[in-house]
Amino acid sequence: MVLSNNDGCIISRSDEAKKLGVQMAGPYFLAKPLIEKHNISVFSSNYNLYGDLSWRVMETLRTIVGKKNVEVYSVDEAFLDLSIFSKEELPAIAKEIKSTVEQWTGIKVSVGIAPTKVLAKLANRFSKKEKEKTGCVVILDTEEKIIEALRQTSVADLWGVGHQYAKKLQEMWGIYDALQLRNVSEMFAKTNLGGVVGARLIRELRAETSKEMEEELSSKKMIATTRMFGSPVGDIASIKEAVATYTSRAAEKLRRQHSAAKVISVFVVAKEQDHTTNFRMKNANSRQIELPSATSFTNELIKPAVQMIDQLFEKGKLYKKAGVMLSGIVPDESIQGNLFREDNKNCERRLMDMIDNVNFSQRDDVLKFAASGTTRDWKMRQELRSGRYTTRWNELFEAR
């Protein structure tokens, strides 16, 4: 099984671990007795490794069905537009996708095929639920199959129905399975399931496409880097270092997508605060400022970020988490100039490029700003991380 950042809770489990009763999203420390009893292997998150393998899988999919027919939805999921194939060809293409990805990357995948995205997610769910029977491939290509699948699915397991809606549907209207939900009116969905979002969901259940394939190249509208500290921190200098480090990371992400940001906000969470309450809520300890003009230069972002910590920090308090968010994001070619600033920024741009290149080719943070500190007592725990086998020379997998 795999742990969240800071080795806090369990975020992924193998089938075997599931069978032994390890709960999803449960705290690691509570599961420890079970883990030791059954000698379950435990790993810290390893995003370098996952990211690289994800990229390999997605590239394989692009090779098979064509670049423009793949929409990467998350690190481990993609939507493929198969409308170029006939219904008769689908079983073969599903098999080809599955076996090619496995052969080229070693990653096992499951395939769900249906007329709409919501139904395809449903099909995929079934493919995983009964692996032996389905061979990890489920195709919902007839009305009867779709109806049967909907009948067997709780509304809570639908893509787009979360905690709140599931509860509402069941308690207020006695709607328990997806087939029941499919039969409500669009009007009902509109008033009770979040407006047009709900209406779309109902249409998708009826096999009417209303979530289209999306373009790949979209850039992020918000970039955040937030972390729990390894253990609570009480001195302002350490929090500033952490915030400077997070800001550097966020700025890197910004530059990677060729953007610049105009708004930067910073927040801290005190030890006794319930960190599950959303940090965007009013009661969170956060500050936000708008910069004179959009930038992607780390130095221009670190300074205001660290200054905001001066305003947020309360002496004597212990903090367990901090974060930086960048918004007001624009393409970096079209930065709106500011009349009162000199605008020759070419050296800074070259400096940033150079830092990014060195950090990418050597290792993270071989070059960093002094504000980020050197000791990093606040660093998160990651005690059980596997090797970054495919992205670091010195961590290559060794075989004898």
Added chain:
DNA sequence: TCTGGGGTCCTAGGACCC
């Protein structure tokens, strides 16, 4: 004594996702 209609932009908050 009495005062319209139509619109845009922004923000906060609520839901959702992996």
Added chain:
DNA sequence: TCTGGGGTCCTAGGACCC
């Protein structure tokens, strides 16, 4: 002792415009 991080979309309501 101890429970993640990073996103998206939509709506309502307020401020403001002519």
